[in-house]
Amino acid sequence: MTAYVKKALFIFDDTSKYLCESLVENPFEVEIVCVEISKLESQLQAGSEVIEHVVVAGSLALIKKVFALAKAHPFGIGLLALPKQRALMNCFxxxxxxxxxxxxxxxxxxxxxxxxVFCNDKMLLFKATIGRLPLLDAADDSSRFQLLQRGAKQLINIQLLPFKFTTGSEKSVATCACGCMIIQHHRGTFAAKSLGYNCSSIDGKVSLLISAPFSIYSYLQFILRSLLSRHRGADIPKTVGSIESSKIVIDSAINLEVSIDGENATTTPVLCRVEEKVVRVNIGTRAREELLDPETVKKEKLDIANLPKGKEVHKLQQKHLPFFSIAAEERFKTLFIALRDDARIDFSYVVLMLLSTLLATIGLYLNSSAVVIGAMLLAPLMAPIVSLAMGLLRRNDELTINSLWKIGLGILLALSSSALLVLVFSYKPITSEMMGRLNPSLLDLGVAIIAGIAAAYTKSFKEIMQGLAGVAIAVALVPPLAVAGIGLGRGDLFFFSQAFLLFLTNLVGIILAALLTFRVLGFSPAVKARRSVFIVLLMMVMITVPLYFSY
Structure with a gap:
């Protein structure tokens, strides 16, 4: 059976005065006296009457005044949320x-x-934000469209600022971030719920989230993922860090406004501290169940591995975020070494090129798709094409020239070996496998572009490198060359030109798509080789004309 208090005061303001009648006539036989905050302050100061329970409804300022009084005087608090106070409803x-x-x-x-939690002695109920935090500082009752619109607008002029955070144990963290947020409870903010970040109102700690995105693109990715995902918190962004401590001092190179519960209340530097278990509040069942065990969360915690540090801080601070991020130096170095090796001509490349072409040519004469697919898997042409895309993007002459030589040698080997093989099979008729490569269309260009994206993406991540074989099958490079070589061996110019057009379609589509993919993944701060990219685009336009009429 539910037990109720015997009597209580109801503290109201102009926005909540209408609740007086409902409270006085409550069905729980609780004696209610409706008074304004000044009357409560007078009674507590006089000490003439023991006050055990206070119900409050109204503005956040009024609620904070009652909390401050309850901190000094041990009375319980019942909260009534007004219709528009969604954050209050969610938090408690x-x-x-x-x-x-x-x-x-x-x-x-x-x-x-x-x-x-107090920030420069200003009470915090839900959250305090410092700097710019697109989306993360949004009101909890905002619609998804409002969140997306506001977040995108704030990102335009966002930049990373130098911050210094000092914990209660005197540990210092120097980094740069677009902003940070103190969170009182994960139920009260969109940020904590989106990030799957748990903090509690009884953990004895100040919980700080730090946001340091490296690009607008990566931040927009997070926004969309947060808005569209049903399971929030499954994937915490790599550009977010957190600190949990009994006290955190936040300092910045320039004075920044500190917004507490939606209102500018103070400026940096700001001392954030926690006073443990100082108010007793009636909260809902779910909120009580979600309170963390205080014995398991007392320890100070720093999760800052994803934040800029060392030289990165000086490099990134007070600069506007680029639209695309720049890949980490270690990741770029690993990829570039692999691409440089892929651009070098070696004996195994010559052998595989000859074997794959011979296998493809025989498969074409046998009219066997299985044999042709086997030739696609053997063909080593995809690697130097991807290397060429990076060489053009980075304007690396050595990588570009080596890749071109390797691709050129591969084309020469394929055409010559397949043309010579025609002498052996001169009596064999034209098959449907050959005819299928004589009518290239815009659909083939689409396949090449998608394959180029996949090739560059799989090459960029070692853990999915095995996907490159599937890309090789998806876009056939050697079979069109083999058909073109058969055309040369037969002295059929139409046969050669149509098959070679298909190869060029695949080649140009892959180069351009891989180039743009590497750019999006952050392997170049800008498209340096504008002339080279223009030539690739021009070739694509020239190829598109005959493909359009074929389509």
Missing amino acids: DLSPTSNAGIDLALQADVAQSLDL
Whole structure:
């Protein structure tokens, strides 16, 4: 059976005065006296009457005044959320309906002792933000469209600023970030829920989230993933860090406004501290169940591995975010070494090129798709083409020239070996496998572009390198060359030109798509080789004309 307090004061303001009648006439036989905050302050100061329970409804400023009084005087608090106070409802699991809300506010056995966080001695109920935090600092009651619109607008002029964070154990963290956020409870903010970040009102710690995106593109990716994902928190962004401590001092190179619960309240430097279990508040069932065990969360915690540090701080600070991020130096170095090796001509390349062409030519004469697919898997042409894309993007002459020589040698070997093989099979008729490569269309260009994206993407990540074989099958490079070689051996110019057009379609499509993919993945700060890219685009346009008429 639910127990209720015997009597209580109801503290109201102009926005909540209409609740007085409902409270006074409550069905729980609780004696309610409606007074303004000044009357409560007078009674507590006089000490003439013991006050055990106070119900409050109104502005956040009024609620904070009651909390401050409860910190000095041990009375319980029942909260009534007004219809527009969604954050208050979410944080304390309050009911949006007045009857259910009054029921919870007047109960005698659901009070929970909660911590209070102060930023420069200003009380914080939900969150405090410093700097710019697109999306993360959004109001919890914002629609998805409003979140996306506001976040995108804020990203335009966002930049990383130098910050220094000092914990209660005197550990210092120097980094740069676009902003940071103090969170009182994960139920009260979109940020914590989106990131799967848990903090509690009884953990005895200040919880700080630090956001340091390296590009607008990566941040927009996170926004879309957060808005569209049903399972929030499954994938925490790599550009977010966190600090949990009993005290955190936040300092910045320039004075920044500190917004506490939606209002500018102070500026940096700011001392954030926690006072443990200083108020008793009636909170809902779910909020009570989600409170973390204080014995397991007392330890200070720093999760800052993803934040800029060392030389990165000086390199990134006070610069506007690029649209695309720059790949980490180690990751770029690993990829570039692999691409440089792929661009070098070696004996194995010559052998595989000859074997794959001979196998493809025989498969074409046998009209066997299985044999042709085997030739695609053997063909080593994809690697130097991807290397050429990076060489053009980075304007690396050595990589570009080596890749061109390797591709050129491969083309020469394929055409000559397949043309010579025609002498052996001169009596064999034209097969459907050959004819299928004599009518290239825009669809083939589409396949090449998608394959180029896949090739560059798989090459960029070692863990998915095995996917490159599938890309080689998806876009055939050697079979069209083999058909073109057969055309040369037969002295059929149309046969040669149509098959070679298909090869050029694949070649140009892969180069351009791989180039743009490497750019998006951050392997170049800008498209340096504008002339080279222009030539590739021009070749694509020239190829598109005959493909269009074939389509």
